[in-house]
Amino acid sequence: MAEREAGTGPVSEAVSLMGAPFTGTGPVAVVGIGDDGWAGLSEAARALVREAEVLVGGARHLAMVDDTGAERVAWPSPFRVGFVAHLAASRRVCVLASGDPMFHGVGATLVRSLGADRVTVLPVASSASLACARLGWSTQTVAVVSAVGRPLDTLAAELAVDRRVLVLSANGLTPGRAAALLVARGFGTSEVTVLEHLGGPAESVWRGTADALAAAPERRFADLNVVAVACGPGPGLSRLAGLPDDVYAHDGQLTKREIRAVTLAALGPRPGELLWDVGAGSGSIGIEWMRAHPHCRATAFEARADRAERAAANAIVLGVPDLRIVVARAPEALYGETPDAVFIGGGLTVPGVVERCWHALRPGGRLVANAVVAESEAELVRQRAVFGGELTRLQVTRSGPVGSFTGWRPAMPVTQWVAVKPVSVFPSDEEQSRP
Missing domain, CATH: 3.40.50.150 (Vaccinia Virus protein VP39)
Structure with a gap:
């Protein structure tokens, strides 16, 4: 314990490699964790988890990490980040988040709320990166739409012939809803791939057309999924001004x-x-x-x-x-x-x-x-x-x-x-x- 308080030793050294040393009270660590859990974390990320006096995250994330003796706090419902600052005022806090916390994640929210100098973020591969790797898609050419806490209708603006789009699902019903939207917008023949539990032992893939998926509205996938859309022929609209x-x-x-x-x-x-x-x-x-x-x-x-x-x-x-x-x-x-x-x-x-x-x-x-x-x-x-x-x-x-x-x-x-x-x-x- 003396090594931790002095800011020396293997734990502090590992974290220092990622930026400012995580010592004393105040700074909040945000550790991205994939579906492979503890095994997929780097030594620096594991050090942040072990150093924390309070672990914050969803029930699924908290269950993925070893027992370090830290207090475990689940995200409140409705979701809010203000209580993290209160916890961090007197104790070391580590927030567990999915994949890359700065990609449509809580990391960006915490930085906006607390300031970049108070937040240390260690990401792993995002679900979008993993999906593109599985599909052989060039990541920079793919549009990404988040349905997590946001309207799925934003997908409509991205639809165009041969366009590739990833939808970050809110739950297991999002793929069917996305397929119904594609059909309603005239893109029913588009190829849809649903990738579940990316990067984990339960990873699986479903492939079909939007028409086929929309015809089975009762179908529910794992809540942890990404929907990949390869747009077929359809009446896509230009983003330039002057729509019909x-x-x-x-x-x-x-x-x-x-x-x-x-x-x-x-x-x-x-x-x-x-x-x-x-x-x-x-x-x-x-x-x-x-x-x-x-x-x-x-x-x-x-x-x-x-x-x-x-x-x-x-x-x-x-x-x-x-x-x-x-x-x-x-x-x-x-x-x-x-x-x-x-x-x-x-x-x-x-x-x-x-x-x-x-x-x-x-x-x-x-x-x-x-x-x-x-x-x-x-x-x-x-x-x-x-x-x-x-x-x-x-x-x-x-x-x-x-x-x-x-x-x-x-x-x-x-x-x-x-x-x-x-x-x-x-x-x-x-x-x-x-x-």
């Missing part, structure tokens, strides 16, 4: 395809950025913003409950179920996390809407607003005089029958205002106090 209008359910409040493509180009989504879609209607702008990259986020503000419900349904069908929808009127509803971009598709003539959006926008952020009627266009002209930016008139003309011939029918023109908020060297008091 008919993929949306709407009541006429829809930014049409060509205007939508120009609007998204002006908004310019970047990975991880947040969009406010004000007057969301069918939700098309927020949806295509989120489809641009898996880490793009959007909040849709819509005053009418029926349209908000329709936008939510469109988001699910198009693979971005995390679209956040606020059912309330602007400008009163326009609060929350600072947006990187704002689109105003409705409510331009409501006093205070543009001003509130502009002040909420981060410095360097983009504001785009579209107007069809003269009153809204006049408001854009007025706002441009105040905040700057550019005005553009957009006109789309489509072909249509003229008797036995083909002619052109113009749609109503759209005036678009695009403005970038200046980046101040010395932010104003208002900017400093913004949430």
Whole structure:
């Protein structure tokens, strides 16, 4: 015991090889463990487990490690990580997690909560790496969708001919649900492989088509499984802006395809950025913003409950179920996390809407607003005089029958205002106090 307290000896030396020495109170160790349990852990990982005064994990993980004399604490239900900091205030804590804890795992959650300097992570191969190794798939070319605590509908955004996707299952029913989603989206002939207990003695593989698996909804696999999808022919949709209008359910409040493509180009989504879609209607702008990259986020503000419900349904069908929808009127509803971009598709003539959006926008952020009627266009002209930016008139003309011939029918023109908020060297008091 004296060796441990002094930070010397074989245990401390082994852990030091992985980063900062795990000595004293405070630091939390997170050890990834595979289905092969204790036998699959490195000596450094075993040392962290033996050093711990408290072991935290699921019942399955706790049962995999030797009895070290440490107190064993199962994750609370509902799941939360705050109690780990409380335990670590006075004792050494080791958290046991599946595979790579930083890959859709608790390691990343603990780092966000406690800070990277308080967490030491030792991973083993992730379930995605093991699945790709079994299948002969190149890991960097495969999309990964997690159904653990997240909507499975995000799978829909990844579907395309010849696309390879891994689904990290929430339980033994996830494979059947994934197959049903594939069939509903027109990818029923896709090859589906369910890999159970990867890396352990009970590892097994099931292969078939999505059609076949969806036809047996009662089939339950082991809760520890990964679903591999090799997409066959199907109506996959581009991630680029300008999806066909008919993929949306709407009541006429829809930014049409060509205007939508120009609007998204002006908004310019970047990975991880947040969009406010004000007057969301069918939700098309927020949806295509989120489809641009898996880490793009959007909040849709819509005053009418029926349209908000329709936008939510469109988001699910198009693979971005995390679209956040606020059912309330602007400008009163326009609060929350600072947006990187704002689109105003409705409510331009409501006093205070543009001003509130502009002040909420981060410095360097983009504001785009579209107007069809003269009153809204006049408001854009007025706002441009105040905040700057550019005005553009957009006109789309489509072909249509003229008797036995083909002619052109113009749609109503759209005036678009695009403005970038200046980046101040010395932010104003208002900017400093913004949430």
